[in-house]
Amino acid sequence: MYEGQVALVTGASRGIGAAIALALAKQGAKVVGTATTESGAAQITTALEAHGGLGLALDVNDAAQVESVLKQIAEKFGDVSILVNNAGITRDTLLMRMKDADWDAVIATNLTSVFRMSQAVLRPMMKARFGRIINISSVVGHMGNPGQANYAAAKAGMAGFTRSLAAEVGSRGITVNCIAPGFIDTDMTRELPENVKEELIKRVPLARFGDVEDIAAAVTFFASPSAAYITGETLHVNGGMYMA
Amino acid sequence: MSDIEQRVKKIVSEQLGANEADVKHESSFVDDLGADSLDTVELVMALEEEFDCEIPDEEAEKITTVQQAIDYVNANLK
Numbered sequence: 477m478y479e480g481q482v483a484l485v486t487g488a489s490r491g492i493g494a495a496i497a498l499a500l501a502k503q504g505a506k507v508v509g510t511a512t513t514e515s516g517a518a519q520i521t522t523a524l525e526a527h528g529g530l531g532l533a534l535d536v537n538d539a540a541q542v543e544s545v546l547k548q549i550a551e552k553f554g555d556v557s558i559l560v561n562n563a564g565i566t567r568d569t570l571l572m573r574m575k576d577a578d579w580d581a582v583i584a585t586n587l588t589s590v591f592r593m594s595q596a597v598l599r600p601m602m603k604a605r606f607g608r609i610i611n612i613s614s615v616v617g618h619m620g621n622p623g624q625a626n627y628a629a630a631k632a633g634m635a636g637f638t639r640s641l642a643a644e645v646g647s648r649g650i651t652v653n654c655i656a657p658g659f660i661d662t663d664m665t666r667e668l669p670e671n672v673k674e675e676l677i678k679r680v681p682l683a684r685f686g687d688v689e690d691i692a693a694a695v696t697f698f699a700s701p702s703a704a705y706i707t708g709e710t711l712h713v714n715g716g717m718y719m720a
Numbered sequence: 721m722s723d724i725e726q727r728v729k730k731i732v733s734e735q736l737g738a739n740e741a742d743v744k745h746e747s748s749f750v751d752d753l754g755a756d757s758l759d760t761v762e763l764v765m766a767l768e769e770e771f772d773c774e775i776p777d778e779e780a781e782k783i784t785t786v787q788q789a790i791d792y793v794n795a796n797l798k
């Protein structure tokens with residue numbers, strides 16, 4: 477389905493990003509996935525190479541690395557036509573105890589990086605009159621969650637960014653959307669204590685945590701020609717725990 | 721026509737999808753050549769690329785016609 481497309485998925489070493497990268501690659505896109513370490517990048521290469529994909533090291537907070545990664549991709553595969561902003565972190569703590577560093581790290585990695593990455597891929601997309609930017613936000617950006625003021629602010633910010641950019645570049649055939657996962661079974665949620673998880677599942681009508689593949693399926697839809705008329709939108713994939 | 725004039729006009733016609741014959745010195749990007757705000761940003765970016773320079777936003781805002789683009793390039797580039 478994605479033959480001729482070049483996809484960049486940030487944070488593809490594990491969890492949701494790894495599943496997204498593999499799903500796009502299996503359907504024919506040339507996929508570059510990123511990790512913060514060289515060993516993570518090598519692991520991504522192993523996962524994707526059968527489909528012609530590649531892993532690269534990238535810290536989304538480092539503008540010079542962003543530039544160099546995009547240059548490497550352009551030389552090897554051509555310009556990025558599908559960008560998935562997936563890299564993200566949590567620094568959970570109640571606001572009363574939140575340090576500036578907790579706030580800054582989450583805003584930088586989860587929100588400022590989306591500005592930086594999107595800006596970096598935009599010029600070739602404008603020229604090509606085609607592009608897909610897909611931002612992985614979170615149900616928490618819509619509901620709020622105690623202990624996650626920084627994370628919720630970043631994810632809600634992402635939605636506003638998405639709508640504004642969608643309005644700016646729609647005339648060039650570029651769509652910009654968010655996918656807002658609920659609780660998905662990854663390293664990020666494995667940190668949670670068992671009793672907290674049990675409580676959370678009680679709030680989910682479909683009575684389970686989501687799988688990474690549930691999110692990957694939503695991303696491949698947004699990247700596909702079938703979604704060409706959807707932009708500035710958030711698709712919630714959360715088992716019904718929040719119905720927007 | 722100087723080399724710079726030619727290059728500027730070529731970029732303008734490519735970016736704005738206008739016939740080279742319609743790209744006159746006095747042509748305004750927006751009023752005569754039908755550019756929207758995004759087109760003008762792309763045009764400035766294309767000029768930056770072609771002439772390997774960076775045009776500051778305050779300067780870019782003042783470039784609204786073909787002649788102004790030619791003048792800017794002549795004045796600021798070797």
Ligand SMILES: NC(=O)c1ccc[n+]([C@@H]2O[C@H](COP(=O)([O-])OP(=O)(O)OC[C@H]3O[C@@H](n4cnc5c(N)ncnc54)[C@H](OP(=O)(O)O)[C@@H]3O)[C@@H](O)[C@H]2O)c1
Binds near residue numbers: 490512537563664
């Ligand atoms: N899991 C959930 O329940 C859930 C729910 C809603 C939204 N989300 C969102 O979904 C996305 C993926 O979450 P996940 O659960 O798959 O997370 P994860 O398993 O913790 O993986 C995070 C990924 O982001 C990368 N990363 C972290 N900091 C980075 C940086 N500075 N630069 C570049 N990459 C960086 C990590 O790379 P390394 O491996 O090199 O560290 C890793 O590949 C995140 O944006 C998250 O907020 C997750």
